[in-house]
Amino acid sequence: MKCPNCDAELELKKRDGVDMEICPSCQGMWLSCQELTQLEDEVFDFGDDEKGSLMLGSEPTARNCPQCAKPMRGFQYRLYDLEMDFCEDQHGYWLEADEDKRVLERMKEEEKNLGRKVLAEDRWAAHLKYLRSGSFLDRIRDLATVAMDPKPKPAF
Secondary structure, eight states, X not given: OBXXXXXXXXXXXXXXXXXXXXXXXXXXXXXXXXXXXXXXXXXXXXXXXXXXXXXXXXXXXXXXXTTTOOEEEEEEGGGSSOEEEEOTTSOOEEEOTTHHHHHHHHHHHHHHHHHHHHHHHHHHHHHHHXXXXXXXXXXXXXXXXXXXXXXXOOOO
């Protein structure tokens, strides 16, 4: 396969634990759909459903797919400030040099944010459970009864 940037022959190499085609000249990377998923999974442990949408829209680019030579389309990766190209026939994704590192950074950030969200939801659920507990409701009823009683009771 030829690099869509500089027409050099792509070489199969392992990077970030994933086999991918890399251009020896411009260091761009060609990843299949499965390889992009593997790259994300290197740092994201919550599953595909929690990753969010990969792309919401795309526009034509000047690059052609290294596999089928059809024009590719560009998109913002998961709505981050990271542009990628993809083959509409689902052959793969083109990443510029070191964009694999940015994908890993974004997925780490997403996992950290999701972890905080899960922790906050767990704490909120525990707090609601406490508020609904009989002992707490009993204390509220006791306070309301005391507040509504017109005759103060002796303190002794």
